[in-house]
Amino acid sequence: MITGVLLILVSSFINPANSQTPKVFIPAGSFHSVLPEVKGEPIQVNPFFMDETAVTNEQYVKFLRSNPDWRRSEIPPIFTYDGYLRNWDSDLEPNYDSVGKDRPVTRVSWYAASAYCSAQGGRLPTLNEWEYSAQLLGIDDIAEMNRFSSKLISWYSGIDVNNLPEVGSTGIETTAGVKDQFGLIMEWVADFKPIIADEISLDCGTVGRMQTLNSIYSYAASIRYITRMSFNPKITTGMLGFRCAYDEPDHSDENKNEVTL
Amino acid sequence: MRSVLIFMILFAVTGIGEVNAQDMQHQHDHKQETLKAGNIQSDYSLYHLDSEFITHRGEGVKLSEFSGEPVIVVMFYGNCTQVCPILIQDSWRLYSSLSETAKTTVNVLAVSFDTENDSPEVLAEYAKDEQLDISGWHFVTGKDADIRMLAMMLGVKYQKDSSGNFAHSNLISVLDAEGNVVKRVEGLNQPMDEAASVIETISQRSEQMN
Numbered sequence: 271m272i273t274g275v276l277l278i279l280v281s282s283f284i285n286p287a288n289s290q291t292p293k294v295f296i297p298a299g300s301f302h303s304v305l306p307e308v309k310g311e312p313i314q315v316n317p318f319f320m321d322e323t324a325v326t327n328e329q330y331v332k333f334l335r336s337n338p339d340w341r342r343s344e345i346p347p348i349f350t351y352d353g354y355l356r357n358w359d360s361d362l363e364p365n366y367d368s369v370g371k372d373r374p375v376t377r378v379s380w381y382a383a384s385a386y387c388s389a390q391g392g393r394l395p396t397l398n399e400w401e402y403s404a405q406l407l408g409i410d411d412i413a414e415m416n417r418f419s420s421k422l423i424s425w426y427s428g429i430d431v432n433n434l435p436e437v438g439s440t441g442i443e444t445t446a447g448v449k450d451q452f453g454l455i456m457e458w459v460a461d462f463k464p465i466i467a468d469e470i471s472l473d474c475g476t477v478g479r480m481q482t483l484n485s486i487y488s489y490a491a492s493i494r495y496i497t498r499m500s501f502n503p504k505i506t507t508g509m510l511g512f513r514c515a516y517d518e519p520d521h522s523d524e525n526k527n528e529v530t531l
Numbered sequence: 532m533r534s535v536l537i538f539m540i541l542f543a544v545t546g547i548g549e550v551n552a553q554d555m556q557h558q559h560d561h562k563q564e565t566l567k568a569g570n571i572q573s574d575y576s577l578y579h580l581d582s583e584f585i586t587h588r589g590e591g592v593k594l595s596e597f598s599g600e601p602v603i604v605v606m607f608y609g610n611c612t613q614v615c616p617i618l619i620q621d622s623w624r625l626y627s628s629l630s631e632t633a634k635t636t637v638n639v640l641a642v643s644f645d646t647e648n649d650s651p652e653v654l655a656e657y658a659k660d661e662q663l664d665i666s667g668w669h670f671v672t673g674k675d676a677d678i679r680m681l682a683m684m685l686g687v688k689y690q691k692d693s694s695g696n697f698a699h700s701n702l703i704s705v706l707d708a709e710g711n712v713v714k715r716v717e718g719l720n721q722p723m724d725e726a727a728s729v730i731e732t733i734s735q736r737s738e739q740m741n
Binding site: 313314339346347348349380381384385387388392393394396397460461463464465467503517 | 574575576577579581582674675676677679680683684688689690691693698699700
């Protein structure tokens, strides 16, 4: 944990005037999944880095400037359905008045999100990495956790896609320092359809087949897992954005330092 | 309380289902795509994936470099001792059932999703051990995000467990000259005659073009 904090400090020190989102260190650990494939056994997660906040419209424009293949008029249909960035004025103009500079970019397909992260030297977080990070809430009191989870459930049933808050504004932050994993948008993960999705049909019995783990949080998690399993990599919806994960802190910055030293 | 929650969850799921259905319709009326000259002809070609991969011969390669000829793609990982040897064996069975002409035109891409362990050197060793370090066969690795992207385009799922093993789909895909997936063989020890005849047809067509 101390290393984590130090690394965050170091990376913000290296990038003082950089508009890039800070990368937060997530220490190794484990969590319990609601998927029925892993009864009892906690899932181990290796240490990794993840963006502090979701990717914003402004950051996405920056990516499109240097990656024209992913602009709305250029992207081939194998990578998205027609709704890709549909609410933008044009290829490089989101119309910040309506979608906001610092609001999360949404209406991006899994492929586009993945290409963005690849261009940043990262990748989408795996499902387990995202879920593990999300539950590091530091809420020990069961009653408080239940209140939080109930709020979460009602939030999942009504995300207002036309009035998304800015990134970093939800006040929900993990103990590692990752912001808005709840309360802002749904987020793409690398393997949003886990192997077991083939066996779980999305019907009335699906929730019953998820593990309850004796908590309201597990119901909220079940909603999230099931919703994700219903996605396919080409869909674009107003409530679905992303953030990137990294195996290591920024190498390019380290190299820069070596050169200047 | 419980039944209310379940109701809400179902409501949430149904909502998403509708979004999906709407998006599904959109795929049929997508915009006219602007293609650069000499570029990929098909909207649904895998060759739109512009990333660079690296072969067991240490060569950088883009998927589009294989265009014009049929391609067999299989995803596996080197440390896999149970299922993957069968999957590679299945690919070999498909390859070896082809005519001599088709064998010379077809390329086999065996792509590893174990980006951590399967370096080009490890894959070279693997190819040698399997006696598959032969012309037209390429054991390939790449950046994690690019491998994940290719897997998603093919419909291959994989998931690493804490012991470093992967749960994964067993799938062999055949690409036509433009990079479209034209045949998928799912599961192990499947009959290969259909896939083989698809490759023969593509191979004859690309021979005629040359």
